Amino acid sequence: MRTMPDLLLVLIVVLIVAVIWRGPKNLPQIGEMLGRGVKEARKEASDIRSDMQGRTDGDGPAGSAGTGDAPGTGGSAPGAGGSAPPAG
Numbered sequence: 001m002r003t004m005p006d007l008l009l010v011l012i013v014v015l016i017v018a019v020i021w022r023g024p025k026n027l028p029q030i031g032e033m034l035g036r037g038v039k040e041a042r043k044e045a046s047d048i049r050s051d052m053q054g055r056t057d058g059d060g061p062a063g064s065a066g067t068g069d070a071p072g073t074g075g076s077a078p079g080a081g082g083s084a085p086p087a088g
Helices: 005-024 028-058
Strands: none
Touching: 005 028
16 A cells, blocks of 8 residues: 555645744644544534435435325325226
8 A cells, every 4th residue: 555655745744834834833723723623524424424324224304205105205196006906
């Protein structure tokens, strides 16, 4: 895997540029802001992942099209199902 050394090199270069640009005194604040951003991104990704899992398991919102109770789905409309006897 070649991506890990490349990623490490990029992070080192970004850190050096940040130290030169902002100075060493501001690095703790920058790190704190970056940490909060990563934490929030992980939380949102986890929420989206659990929401998608819930929808695939059938735990979607009430009134979804899969219940057959929604209007327009033809669940109880006469002639909509294939179980009606043929007209004679």
